Amino acid sequence: MTTVKRTQANGDTPAAVRVRGVYKGFGEGQTRIPVLKGVDLDVALGEILLLAGPSGSGKTTLLSVIAGILDSDGGTLNVLGSSIPELSPDAKTRFRKQNLGFIFQQYNLLPPLTAAENAAVPLIIRGLPRSQAIARATEVLHEVGLGDRIDFLPAKLSGGQQQRIAIARALVGEPRLILCDEPTANLDGESGRKAMELLRRIGNRPDRAMIVVTHDSRIFEFADRIAHMEDGRIEHVKQNHGRDHS
Template structure:
């Protein structure tokens, strides 16, 4: 898979022939220096960006062959995405933000809120359900964003630095949740991270460098 940004002399290659597979029941960690292409790769997998060359196939579906509306439905029904920048809706409360994927699917409001409350409660956010994003700390906003990704029970969960603004204890608890989801036989999880504390949760650790896969190691090996 390849992906570049810009045109002509200003064209910058970001992904340079990435070839990667993720099995159901697997938790895959993507690591590497800033600018190595990790977040771009996640966005291409999710169909948010289109690759210049190559194919993305998820659950037997070729993502690049889908129309815009078909990609939107596929993401809604099968994918969860934890964004590094949260992307919370500023006029919605924590529980309303977390419930958005269910409401879009047509789940009744009371049921959607109950599911969102349960997930937020498991993350220590039970007392902050009615708070707007502007009243939440960075770590609290991160937990709402994670709850929003989990509430729809996605088959593939794509996570961009999910522990970046979390303390050690909270980060460990949430990554344990992500790991438990990824180990289900019909689920998969890809996590972009710089956090070496969570390497133990990965089945494989994929090291990226300058837009390429540089090394793949088993999760229990010592990080290099």
């Protein structure tokens, strides 16, 4: 059965990300290696899009270009209404702070900071007073089931718990786009599913989009659509019919 979901990236739903003909290479002159070779991709607000594909196909590079961390060589790239290539370096940084949340394979927590302090980092970077940032981070840690671990250092927590702090940190600033790169790669199957279930349950909102790069077919069921990347291009994007009836 073909059902049109509100989350489908079509003309009816506002685009969070619109990528057209994006190119990116690394290196100089003769030795320059093309990595993104004309990427087209749409992600709608309200949608979780999974990005799968072989190692080296350009998934992380694409996320970095969408985030404005790497500059593309050509093509158009609109994220939440802003044309990223046209922003100055400072404006890109401000845009990221204000609008984006990140979750990585390595949780990238700061070892000397407690769970609450780690989760509060995006708000502190935005200039929120520390006490307010910690209070808001504590709320989100409760939402991710770590209310009894707010004063723990990362080293005293399991991998799954550390990733839940990273999820709290990604959500704390209410970003409109969340970019995840292999978020479950360091977790066992059960912890990985729990992390994605959590992200879907508390992170998925009509005014927010998520792109999740993954090799982990066990978490495909949490996607609204699955995009397959091959050799620097999006080969196809499939609706995840498993979710149509949910």
